[in-house]
Amino acid sequence: METLEIIGAFILLSGSIFIFLGSLGLVRMPDVYNRIQAGTKASTLGTLLSLTGIALMTPSWWSRLLLLAIFIIITNPVSSHVLARASHKAGIKLSKRTVSDKYKAYNQAKEEAEHGNES
Amino acid sequence: MKLKSFIVSFIILMIVWLLLTSSFDLAYLITGAVVSAILSLLLCKRCTIFKGMKLNPMALVYTIIYLFVFIFELIKSNLDVARRVLSPSLPINPGIVEVKTTLKSPMARMILTNSITLTPGTLTIDMVDDSIFIHWIDVKSTDKTEATEKIVKRFENIISKIYD
Numbered sequence: 001m002e003t004l005e006i007i008g009a010f011i012l013l014s015g016s017i018f019i020f021l022g023s024l025g026l027v028r029m030p031d032v033y034n035r036i037q038a039g040t041k042a043s044t045l046g047t048l049l050s051l052t053g054i055a056l057m058t059p060s061w062w063s064r065l066l067l068l069a070i071f072i073i074i075t076n077p078v079s080s081h082v083l084a085r086a087s088h089k090a091g092i093k094l095s096k097r098t099v100s101d102k103y104k105a106y107n108q109a110k111e112e113a114e115h116g117n118e119s
Numbered sequence: 120m121k122l123k124s125f126i127v128s129f130i131i132l133m134i135v136w137l138l139l140t141s142s143f144d145l146a147y148l149i150t151g152a153v154v155s156a157i158l159s160l161l162l163c164k165r166c167t168i169f170k171g172m173k174l175n176p177m178a179l180v181y182t183i184i185y186l187f188v189f190i191f192e193l194i195k196s197n198l199d200v201a202r203r204v205l206s207p208s209l210p211i212n213p214g215i216v217e218v219k220t221t222l223k224s225p226m227a228r229m230i231l232t233n234s235i236t237l238t239p240g241t242l243t244i245d246m247v248d249d250s251i252f253i254h255w256i257d258v259k260s261t262d263k264t265e266a267t268e269k270i271v272k273r274f275e276n277i278i279s280k281i282y283d
Contacts, residue, residue, distance in 0.1 A: 018197055018201070021205070024204050024205075025200060028204055029204075031213075033242065034211060037256050041193075041197050041237065042197060044193065045193055045197040064138065066138060067139060080242065084242055084254060085244050
């Protein structure tokens with residue numbers, strides 16, 4: 001019982017370290033898209049590790065924690081994808097270090113094709 | 120086809136119920152079964168989301184393999200992000216690239232794009248027909264086929280075994 005609790009506490013600690021690194025990424029990254037990248041990944045693994053730690057500390061909660069983990073794995077990437085797409089559609093610029101933007105090129109080509117049809 | 124989506128949604132609802140109550144009392148089991156059956160009957164009349172799913176033992180084996188690959192990639196992606204964030208020069212080379220997918224069913228595509236978002240340095244932005252637009256934190260190639268090879272293939276091979 002004692003050892004399980006100690007292992008759980010260490011896993012909980014490693015989860016919070018990952019969440020800390022994610023928030024450091026939010027500060028350091030140059031533009032929205034890179035920030036979303038840092039935020040999504042770190043928060044997903046950080047939350048999963050925290051849940052694992054809690055499950056080891058109080059084993060009777062494991063089923064509900066597993067359910068939480070599944071919902072986080074399904075919903076976290078979806079929300080970050082929607083944020084990224086919305087910010088691209090709203091015209092938020094990519095950072096100066098960006099090397100290619102195929103999505104913008106695609107949208108421009110589509111718009112030009114639509115205008116061509118109208119006139 | 121309708122029966123299959125009924126069975127799949129019934130099993131999913133039942134598993135969620137069992138995890139929530141975490142008890143195998145007969146009363147709980149009967150309540151859960153009745154409610155799941157009614158819900159899947161009502162909500163799954165026209166649902167097509169489970170259409171491409173294969174229901175055979177090999178699909179189950181590949182699901183488990185996929186889970187392990189996924190968790191491994193998730194940990195790798197976190198170490199990768201941690202390395203980039205902590206190094207003083209901020210070694211990023213971001214850009215949006217276009218890749219192709221051969222998967223057809225909507226559920227398989229959702230799993231693929233979610234996996235891409237959670238794995239090293241890639242973030243799905245949009246999907247138009249067969250093209251997926253991906254924000255890549257360290258662009259190695261802007262060529263369509265080469266990027267597809269690097270980002271999509273390792274997941275697509277496994278997912279195509281589970282879904283048509």
